[in-house]
Amino acid sequence: MRELLRETVFGRLVNLTSGGKLFQTEEQLDPSILEKYMTSDASSGSEVFVDGAADVNDGTKIDPEKGKDYKLVDWTQNDQENPRNWSTPKKFFVTFQICLLTTSVYIGSAIYSAGIQGVMLQFGVSEVAALLGLTLFVAGYALGPMIWAPMSEMPYFGRNPIYVGTLFAFVLLQFAVIYAKNFGMLLAFRFITGFVGSPVLATGGATIADMYAPNKQVYGIAVWGIAAVFGPALGPLVGGFAAESKGWTWTIWELLWLSGACLIFLIFFLPETSSGNILYRRTCRYRKLTGADLKCQPEIEAEGMSSNEIVQMTFIRPFSLSFTEPIVFLLNLYIALIYGLLYIWFESFPIVFGGIYRFSGGMQGLAFLGILIGAMVVMPPFFWYVHKYMEPKFNENGDIKPELRLKPAFVGAFFIPVCLFWFGWSGRSSVHWIMPIIGSSFFSMGAFLLFMSVLTYLGDAYPKYVASVYAGNDLVRSSFGAGFPLFAPAMYHKLGVGWASSLLGFLSIVFIPIPFVLYYYGERIRMRSKMARHDL
Numbered sequence: 001m002r003e004l005l006r007e008t009v010f011g012r013l014v015n016l017t018s019g020g021k022l023f024q025t026e027e028q029l030d031p032s033i034l035e036k037y038m039t040s041d042a043s044s045g046s047e048v049f050v051d052g053a054a055d056v057n058d059g060t061k062i063d064p065e066k067g068k069d070y071k072l073v074d075w076t077q078n079d080q081e082n083p084r085n086w087s088t089p090k091k092f093f094v095t096f097q098i099c100l101l102t103t104s105v106y107i108g109s110a111i112y113s114a115g116i117q118g119v120m121l122q123f124g125v126s127e128v129a130a131l132l133g134l135t136l137f138v139a140g141y142a143l144g145p146m147i148w149a150p151m152s153e154m155p156y157f158g159r160n161p162i163y164v165g166t167l168f169a170f171v172l173l174q175f176a177v178i179y180a181k182n183f184g185m186l187l188a189f190r191f192i193t194g195f196v197g198s199p200v201l202a203t204g205g206a207t208i209a210d211m212y213a214p215n216k217q218v219y220g221i222a223v224w225g226i227a228a229v230f231g232p233a234l235g236p237l238v239g240g241f242a243a244e245s246k247g248w249t250w251t252i253w254e255l256l257w258l259s260g261a262c263l264i265f266l267i268f269f270l271p272e273t274s275s276g277n278i279l280y281r282r283t284c285r286y287r288k289l290t291g292a293d294l295k296c297q298p299e300i301e302a303e304g305m306s307s308n309e310i311v312q313m314t315f316i317r318p319f320s321l322s323f324t325e326p327i328v329f330l331l332n333l334y335i336a337l338i339y340g341l342l343y344i345w346f347e348s349f350p351i352v353f354g355g356i357y358r359f360s361g362g363m364q365g366l367a368f369l370g371i372l373i374g375a376m377v378v379m380p381p382f383f384w385y386v387h388k389y390m391e392p393k394f395n396e397n398g399d400i401k402p403e404l405r406l407k408p409a410f411v412g413a414f415f416i417p418v419c420l421f422w423f424g425w426s427g428r429s430s431v432h433w434i435m436p437i438i439g440s441s442f443f444s445m446g447a448f449l450l451f452m453s454v455l456t457y458l459g460d461a462y463p464k465y466v467a468s469v470y471a472g473n474d475l476v477r478s479s480f481g482a483g484f485p486l487f488a489p490a491m492y493h494k495l496g497v498g499w500a501s502s503l504l505g506f507l508s509i510v511f512i513p514i515p516f517v518l519y520y521y522g523e524r525i526r527m528r529s530k531m532a533r534h535d536l
Contacts, residue, residue, distance in 0.1 A: 003080065004090060007271035007278070009164050026081075027289060070293040073283040075275075081282070083211045083273045091211045095220050097270045098204050099227035101163065104262040105170065105197040106231025107238065108255050109137050110346065112190070114239030114365065115248025122248070123183040127489050131347075133190045135482040138343065140194020142478030145202030149471045150314045152203045155298035158277025159207055160270060162199050167263045170197040174256040178249050197259075201228070202474045205455065206467070210273035214398035215391050218456055222382060225451055226375050229444055232342070233371040236349065240365030317465065318472035326525055327461060327518060327532065328469060331454045332476040334511045338416065338447055340480030341504050345420070345443070347488035352427040352436060352497055359433075367437055374441030378448050382408060401536045402460035403522045405453055409515035412449025417505040417512075419443040424501025453515065461522070461532050 002023070005011040011023040020028050027033055075082050086094075112133050119130040148166065152159045173193045180186035200207075208220035239251035272278055276298035283296040305313075321328050353359040353367045385408065394400045422439030455470070462469045492500045518525075526532040 004093075004269065004271050007081075007160075008267065008269060009160060010268045025285060027285060031289065070295045073279065073286055073294050073296045075279065081278055083275055083278070084213065086211060091220075093269070094211060094271065094273065095208060095223060097266060098200065098207050099224055100262050101167065101200045101266060102204050102224060102227040103231045103234070104259045105167075105200060106228055107235045107258065108193065108197060108231075109134060109141075109343075110232040110235025111239040111251045111255055112137065112235075112248075113346065114236050114361065115243040115251040117361075118243055118248030119186070123186070125183055128486055129183070131485050131489075132187050134343075135485055136187055136191040137194035138478050139482040140191045140196075141198045141201055142475045142482065144195040144198030145471045145474045146314060146318060148199035149202045149206075149467050149474075150310070152199065152206070152274065153276075153467050155274070155276035155280035155296075155302050158272050158274040159203060159210075160272045160274075160277075162203075163270065164263070164266055166196045166199050167259065167266065171256060171260045171263055174252055174259070178252050178256070198474075202470055204228075205459075205470065207273050209459075210275060215394040215400075218386055218390070218452065219383060221456070222379060222448075222452055225448060226379060229375040229448065230372065232346070233368045233375075233444070236346075236368050237365035241362035244361035313468060317468040318475060321462070321465060321469055321531065322472035322476055325462075325529060325531055327522060327529070328458065328472065330514050330518065331458060332473050334514050335451065335454050335473060336477040336480035337508065337511055338450055339477040340484035341416070341420070341508060342443070342447065343481045344484040344488045344491075345423075345501070345504065347485050348423075348427075348492050348497060348501065351492050352423075353433065356427060356429055356497075357433045367433075367440075370437035370440035371444045374444035375448055377441065378445040382449065382452065399536055400460065401523075402457050402526070402533075403519050405457040405460060406515045406519045406522070407453070408449040409453035410519075412446040412453065413508075413512040413515055415442045415446025415449070416508040419446065420501045420505035420508065424498045424505070427497045427501075450515075457518075457522075460536075461526055463533055465531055 006015070006023040006025065015023040015025070078085055080086070083091075113131075116127065116130045116133075119125070119133060120127060123130075148162055151157050152162050170193055173189055173196065176189040177186060177193065180189065204224050205221050208224055209217050212220050238254055242250040242254055279296045280299050283294050283299060286292070287294045322332050323329055349367055350364055353364045354361070359367065389407075390400070390404065393404060419439055419442035422442065423436045426435035426439055455473070458469050458473065459466050491503070494500075495503065527534055
């Protein structure tokens with residue numbers, strides 16, 4: 001427990017303010033251990049190898065800068081500060097915290113939708129205008145990772161300060177939403193809160209990858225993906241009763257309480273997971289204690305990046321990869337469609353369960369339980385498939401042919417239109433209300449299988465540019481999620497529930513061939529790309 005608390009925001013602040021007397025690091029307890037972290041002297045001009053740093057070096061050769069005289073600090077064998085070497089209970093505990101953070105932020109989009117009628121009454125705006133509070137929040141999701149994701153990859157920052165710092169701003173800014181003086185102020189702060197709350201939505205998977213070996217990462221990312229489903233699905237359920245009893249501002253109060261509790265929990269219990277940041281801070285401490293010129297590989301790599309390269313990585317590369325790489329473009333477009341369909345389809349729930357089945361505002365939230373159940377049902381067979389068929393295909397280096405990741409998408413692609421057709425034509429007064437709820441479960445099943453297949457495939461196909469690929473994916477899909485709900489009311493009222501849902505279903509059918517095409521031809525496309533990997 002002491003080791004876990006020492007790496008948290010709380011532990012680091014206590015260590016700093018106490019002058020190193022509390023939550024002491026290993027070298028503060030025993031200065032003699034410093035020597036075992038030193039490798040060959042770089043001044044000799046020989047090639048230096050640094051082994052064992054997860055996501056950072058892994059046997060990478062370093063050419064020392066000419067004229068520099070420094071030693072390299074690296075991981076030791078079975079180093080307990082390396083996140084890959086943490087105990088299983090500790091990894092599970094940190095995974096739980098990332099899931100809690102994801103749900104606490106992701107719930108903020110859909111929880112607002114439960115109070116849209118209250119927003120319309122208080123500010124005298126139309127339903128489409130009131131929906132801007134939802135779409136601008138999701139738009140903040142889209143733009144935020146363009147800044148936060150690259151920052152979290154820099155050894156100077158790491159993940160913890162960004163998670164905790166932005167979550168603190170997220171909690172604080174909810175007061176501006178609650179006490180908004182006019183509609184413009186409400187919309188502005190909904191966008192800002194979405195922006196500052198977005199880091200975990202793009203880098204949560206990277207945090208999981210910090211801790212787990214490549215052949216085990218999919219399990220952690222799957223659990224994290226379920227937490228992402230819980231947020232939008234729980235939002236109407238949690239917010240529905242509050243908006244019905246206390247008004248729309250109580251939905252935001254609930255968001256504030258949940259995210260505030262999460263903030264306190266993370267300050268005390270979330271350790272840093274970025275191996276680059278942990279090794280960099282270790283190097284800084286050793287430099288201070290020894291007076292020697294010490295460096296670590298993440299620091300050397302960061303110093304080698306020019307400001308132009310940083311700008312390119314942050315603002316240009318996510319766009320260029322998204323629109324010049326055929327694999328990235330097609331899969332981003334497909335995931336964006338699913339994300340957009342999810343948010344536009346959510347707007348049909350009040351029409352079906354409120355207008356047709358006469359559910360109250362609070363009871364309408366219970367209709368989203370089908371989505372939660374679907375996500376829980378699909379996870380065990382997915383884990384079984386990964387364990388039985390995927391894990392044996394990893395090679396000795398922990399790599400797998402990227403196209404093999406796409407097989408679960410073959411099933412998930414068909415679940416989306418099944419859900420939309422089922423939901424659309426069973427949502428009528430002559431059919432029991434349980435039928436559209438059962439149909440809704442297929443959406444979360446399909447979305448889960450598609451997201452897991454696509455995101456792991458992109459990570460394996462573009463390992464060198466994974467942060468930029470994921471940031472671009474988040475930008476495209478959140479842009480669709482932000483725009484689609486705006487035409488949902490008009491579409492469902494003019495076409496009716498059956499044909500409006502069918503239109504979405506036909507649209508999803510058009511995209512079904514994408515995972516099949518990439519499974520059979522993806523390797524050829526990768527071999528022609530300058531950005532994708534060619535060794536698998």
